[in-house]
Each structure stands twice: as C-alpha cells, then as structure tokens.
Amino acid sequence: MKFIIRRDQLIASVQDVMKAISSRTVIPILSGMKIEAKQHGITLTGSDSDISIESYIPAEEDGNVNVEHIEEGSIVLQAKYFPDIVRKLPENTVEIEADDNLKITIRSGKAEFNLNGQDAEEYPQLPKMQTDDNFEMPTDLLKSMIKQTVFAVSTMETRPILTGVHIKLENNKLTFTATDSHRLASREIPIVNGSTEFSSVVVPGKSLNELNKILNDTEDAVEISVTNNQILFRTRHLNFLSRLLDGNYPETSRLIPDQSKTTLHVKTKELLQTIDRASLLAKEERNNVVRLNTQGDNQVEITSNSPEVGTVSEEITVQSIEGEELKISFSSKYMIDALKAIEYDEVQIEFTGAMRPFIIKPANEDPILQLILPVRTY
Structure with a gap:
C-alpha cells in the first residue's frame, strides 16, 4: 500500500x-x-x-x-x-x-x-447496513435537534435506557426526546422524504455528542438508517455507526401537562442572565435552587438564599403574565440548560402550580419543549 x-x-x-x-x-x-x-x-x-x-x-x-x-x-x-x-x-x-x-x-x-x-x-468487519429503509434531513437541523435534547439525558447508569435519546419517526414526524426523570427535552420536525418509520430507537447520548462534534454545520443532507440494534448516519464523506440501547423507553407524553394556570412571556437572554446571577449563591445548596415569584405589573422576582452564604434577589420585567399568582422553586442548572437549548429570543413558560412540572417553549410555537420538575422547599 x-x-x-x-x-x-x-x-x-x-x-x-x-x-x-x-x-x-x-x-x-x-x-x-x-x-x-x-x-x-x-x-x-x-x-x-x-x-x-x-x-x-x-x-x-x-x-x-x-x-x-x-x-x-x-x-x-x-x-x-x-x-x-x-x-x-x-x-x-x-x-x-x-x-x-x-x-x-x-x-x-x-x-x-x-x-x-x-x-x-x-480488524473486525463493521456491520453493513441495509440502506433501503432510510430518511434524510439537513445536517444543521440534525445538529440543532441533538443540541436541544441531548443535555437532558441521565448521567446515572442506574437506568441505562435514560442515558440515551429516544428517537421516533411516525406519520412523517421525527421526534427526539431525552429525560433524566427530573427534566425532559424534546423537539419535533416534519420529514418529507422518508421511506421508513420506527416507533422507538434509543441512541446513547455519548454517541450523539460525538456525532455532533464531527458533523459540519451545512445544509447538506445526512442520511439516517436504523436496523434492530444499530443506527447509521451517512454524509458524503462520513459513516457514523452507533449501537442502540436495549430496553423500553418510558412513555413521556403523559408527563406533559395539557393546561396551565400561569403563563409568562419573557425575553430568553434576560431571564437566563438573571437566573445565572441568582444561582451564584446557590452553588452547593440543594441542587442550586432558585425561587420565582410573580408580582403585579409584569414583574417577576427571582431569589435565592443559602443560610451560610447570603441571599440574592432581582426583579425582572417580563412581556406578560397571565393567570394565577405563583411561587415556585426549581434547579437553576436545569433552567439555565433549558433556556440555552432554546435558540429563540422569547420564551413562553407555562406553570400548573407550585408542585407540578412546568414547560418552557419558544414563544413562536416551534415544537421545541423543555419540561422541568420543581423542587420542594420547606
């Protein structure tokens, strides 16, 4: 040679x-x-x-x-x-x-x-994948779907299936979902030219992180094919093959509340920076908890206190508050991750009470959804 x-x-x-x-x-x-x-x-x-x-x-x-x-x-x-x-x-x-x-x-x-x-x-032969059952999507769209979901996979090996991203393609809709049982991230897009459907494959989060690093940000197509225990991503110069995780992924759709009692419209960056500041004092305390209180006149107060360190509070003006008054506590880390993943200037946050999961999504109805479970504070 x-x-x-x-x-x-x-x-x-x-x-x-x-x-x-x-x-x-x-x-x-x-x-x-x-x-x-x-x-x-x-x-x-x-x-x-x-x-x-x-x-x-x-x-x-x-x-x-x-x-x-x-x-x-x-x-x-x-x-x-x-x-x-x-x-x-x-x-x-x-x-x-x-x-x-x-x-x-x-x-x-x-x-x-x-x-x-x-x-x-x-050198072991790589499994040759049948490529009849496949679908294509733009590479940059695949990258953004990975980015908007993969951070929410579980890092604990106690439930291995949750360390992966659940992918399904049904009725020309491709959905990515990830959850670690405290939060959930999902994104859905339409697929036009798919010759295949599958109801449930779970790709290890690690594999998708590596794939995301390798793929270029282009609109060129990436071809995706799935067999019983492998998934293949193909671009012009790259074949990326990953094993799939065994097991049944939990049914997550019932976690998502279908009505809300309080809805906030807020600028993403402003809320992100405020929560980031509030979390400075919540570093080690109980999951970096911050509290959110709605007040009149479109004001929201974000506070955090840790008895040994001190307290922080900041008011921010939001675009609108609809519905009941609300006090809720949540992990600042989860909230920051979720807001970073939504690449839109404005978000809508829907609460169904202080102890129920709440939803964050882009204000323009794009089907990206982040769900976070609140933290009980006594």
Whole structure:
C-alpha cells in the first residue's frame, strides 16, 4: 500500500475517526486505526464497542487532487502515535507506505517515521447496513435537534435506557426526546422524504455528542438508517455507526401537562442572565435552587438564599403574565440548560402550580419543549 495525501485532509479525517478509538478497548486491534487505500480514495476507520466511524477522502473532488500515486492495500496503524505525527509533519503533503511485513513508513519533507502496523484482515468487519429503509434531513437541523435534547439525558447508569435519546419517526414526524426523570427535552420536525418509520430507537447520548462534534454545520443532507440494534448516519464523506440501547423507553407524553394556570412571556437572554446571577449563591445548596415569584405589573422576582452564604434577589420585567399568582422553586442548572437549548429570543413558560412540572417553549410555537420538575422547599 502506498499513497501521497494532503496533510490537512488527513488531519481532519484522523481527528474524526479518533473519536471512536479508545485505548481501554478489550480487543487490542481496536486501539488502532484502519487505513484502506483504493484507486478512488482513502478510507480511515476507528471503532470501539459503541460507535464506529469511517471517514472517506476521495482521490479527487471538485477538481482538487487530495490523494495521488495510490497503490491499493490496507493496514492498521497505532492510533496512539499516528495523529501527533501527522499534525507535526513539516510539509503540506504526506507519503504513507506499508510493506509486506506490516512496516509503515511516513514521509514528509525530510522527516521520516517508521511504525509497526497490524494486519487489516484481523480488524473486525463493521456491520453493513441495509440502506433501503432510510430518511434524510439537513445536517444543521440534525445538529440543532441533538443540541436541544441531548443535555437532558441521565448521567446515572442506574437506568441505562435514560442515558440515551429516544428517537421516533411516525406519520412523517421525527421526534427526539431525552429525560433524566427530573427534566425532559424534546423537539419535533416534519420529514418529507422518508421511506421508513420506527416507533422507538434509543441512541446513547455519548454517541450523539460525538456525532455532533464531527458533523459540519451545512445544509447538506445526512442520511439516517436504523436496523434492530444499530443506527447509521451517512454524509458524503462520513459513516457514523452507533449501537442502540436495549430496553423500553418510558412513555413521556403523559408527563406533559395539557393546561396551565400561569403563563409568562419573557425575553430568553434576560431571564437566563438573571437566573445565572441568582444561582451564584446557590452553588452547593440543594441542587442550586432558585425561587420565582410573580408580582403585579409584569414583574417577576427571582431569589435565592443559602443560610451560610447570603441571599440574592432581582426583579425582572417580563412581556406578560397571565393567570394565577405563583411561587415556585426549581434547579437553576436545569433552567439555565433549558433556556440555552432554546435558540429563540422569547420564551413562553407555562406553570400548573407550585408542585407540578412546568414547560418552557419558544414563544413562536416551534415544537421545541423543555419540561422541568420543581423542587420542594420547606
């Protein structure tokens, strides 16, 4: 195997596949990175037990040559050293060559590295996904759906199913939902060209966080296909495969109250900054609790006190308050996470009483929803 490749292209691909490589793997060869050279381009692969990433660098694209002098072949490289070597090479091109004894030579300018490789035949085959049942969506929309939900997954392994995001595609509607049983985040969008439906797949939150880092903010389509225990995200140069979580995701729709007693309309940034300030004194106390009291004339008071530290109170003017007066306490961290996830200037917050879950959503009826359980304060 031999080829000469543009270093910036190689670095970008290496960084992507490294997100799937773990030094703590049980299968020694998976701590390496597989490189496969074909006449049409180079494929890099990284995998652990949860996710597998393939990054493809075409030999030629849009009139630019990325890879030349290709002699076909494949090898597994030591992922521990390869990324740093490539990053620090002196020239803009890199020559990589592997001989029959699995020795790899990496040359750039006057620098030359020799590494021991491993036989690519021993690298586990990635499951090939049937791609008949799939649907497409814009990449930037997928990224924003992940961002608006994944933060609410549980970090506790006691209920493993809650460490993932629940995804369903029914009646041309795609819904992402995440909950850790104290809060819930969900987002729904219409899908026009889907040839498939599924009622419940749960993708590990960790997988979606990695996917989000790798995907570019473009309107190009990402193709998504699901089989019984895997989900595949494909873009032009990337295959991202994740295992799914086993188990039944709890029915969350009944958590969402259908009527409200108090509704606030408020500017997102103003409320976010006020709660952020109030939480400064609530750092260690009972889940960073802050209190919200509605007052007349569209005034809302946000307070927090921790007996050892002190108290803080701030009034903010909201666009409108409808319904009953309200005093409610909640975790400032959950509220801050929820407000950050909603990328709109104004939010509507619907309360159904001091001890009931409340809902935060964009004022423009976009189907993004954040739900938070209040905290009982005595």
